[in-house]
Amino acid sequence: MSSNSQPTLNTDFCGMTFNSPIVLLSGCVGFGEEYTRVNGFSNRDVGAVCLKGTTQDARLGNQPHRVYETPQGMLNAIGLQNPGVDHVVNQILPNLDFTETRFIANVSGSSVEEYYEVTRRFDDSPIDAIEINISCPNVKEGGVAFGNDPVMSARVVETCRKATDKPLITKLSPNQTDIASNAKGCIEAGSDAFSVINTLMGMAIDIESRMPIIGNNQGGLSGPAIKPVALLKVHQVYQVCKTHQIPIIGQGGITTAEDALEFIIAGASAVGIGTALFYDPLVCKSINTGITDYLKSHQLSSVDQLVGTLQMNQSQPSKCGC
């Protein structure tokens, strides 16, 4: 790259062209339009927008409180409140502006059949790709119960694969022992890509009432507090993905361009922004600028050249951190 040419943020992800490696994360931006309330915000600044987790029938979700601030992060237990897949496909998708960005559905269910049915409905819609959420910690059935079981994970992926030819992204849970071997099973079952990671399970207690603050008792932890965990999981999943050319949307606590670059170096082709928007709704603009500046100063012409370029220390890591 000549020293004065501008690097590009355009990234190919499963055959889709992303304007930027940034993906807005499921559950943080409603059904794609909510943040357009904010003056200066544009979906054009991001490569893709993941819609809220969607199930076959409408769900009311959990009782309040659903969100709570914790050190450097937050807990949430929304409980997959959504209007059901028919409403999303018939009422919401027709009002999204697909010239601005790529829109990705986020599919959930309490049974393998429900995952199949919701995926099938989205397959017959203008949605660009489908993310299977087998890692939601906030519902009693399905979700993380599937994602923590490698056999069930692969079954869900295999079933959804039969329902669509659109890019299929599996969202992996950090709440499991061996995320890399689960990823391997999902690749064999037909996953085209991964989202790594969903939230970690957590709790907060009101010491006066001696009750959990979150209505659902427990919730998913997100934000900067989980970044180091997420980064290691991306690195681990990348070891499996790199030989299969399977891309990863790295996520968990990214708030700055430097955070995003760490995830890309660890093996993520795209980076997810969720909780950081709650603090700064215009954060994507500064992350784009920061990534561009880094590429320029390191004489790289695109993000692809940086993906998975992590140089490990020579010493063999021991399994325990003590």
Add this chain to the structure above:
Amino acid sequence: MTKPHHNSVFLEEAEIISHQAFDGDQFIMRLLAPHCAAKAKPGSFVHLTCDPQLPMRRPISIMRSSYNEGWIELLYKRVGRGTTLLAQRQRGEKISILGPIGTPFKATPGQSRPLLIGGGVGMPPMIFLAESMRQESDKQPFVILGSEVPFPFKPTPSKILIPGIPEGVIASMPLLDDWGIGNRLASQQEFSGCFQGYVTELAQLWFRNLDRETRSQVEIFACGPHPMLEAVAAMASEWQVPCQVSLEEFMACGIGGCAGCVVEVQTADGPAMKRVCVDGPVFEAASVFN
């Protein structure tokens, strides 16, 4: 595809132009935020960063706004880690605000006798609403403010006579009185000139004094602690007058994206979970309390 809600909320680095402490851990903060000030309505709130070290913002109602001078004013109570850090911020410093947010109060044309009830740090939206009614000659609002800690202003004897209000209950908020808006104060504490009791007890005295025709022109607006709103809603249904309440719930995004701030409301299609930040904070009382 431009839609009505597009670009309606502004992210501003707002300079603190004054910050005053009052008894009872209460603070009034005036911020230079011209975009927010230009669009704020009674019931709107800002989602603000109390301190950069906290990962989440806090929702605080707008009490007053000046379009011409570009400021907004907030009244808040120090209750936890966020508001404690906010209380330490000095004049001249900047804080990040996102606003104005929310579905505001909507006065119904023809309901010429609005009753505004604000309890504790639920007073701000009522003051904003009262100020907006100053210009409307067909409205004759009456405001009741309640507090269990000293009021965040110096109460003065009112110059405005309110039929039905016991003699001796004359303490008022000077700002409202200067605007020509009838108002009285209530507290369980023995504050001089204030009605000793609940805001709803004082409101009942006012109601009973109205003739049937006038009563049918009443519309209630309220903001305050949940038990107070419940009592206000019950009073509204007793007198069969419309009532809007402003609710609170823990928030994350404050902009409609996370569904973190919901309350259960009754709709024509059955129960629904509505977002306090954008579907509210103002709701029809009858849809929330029943």
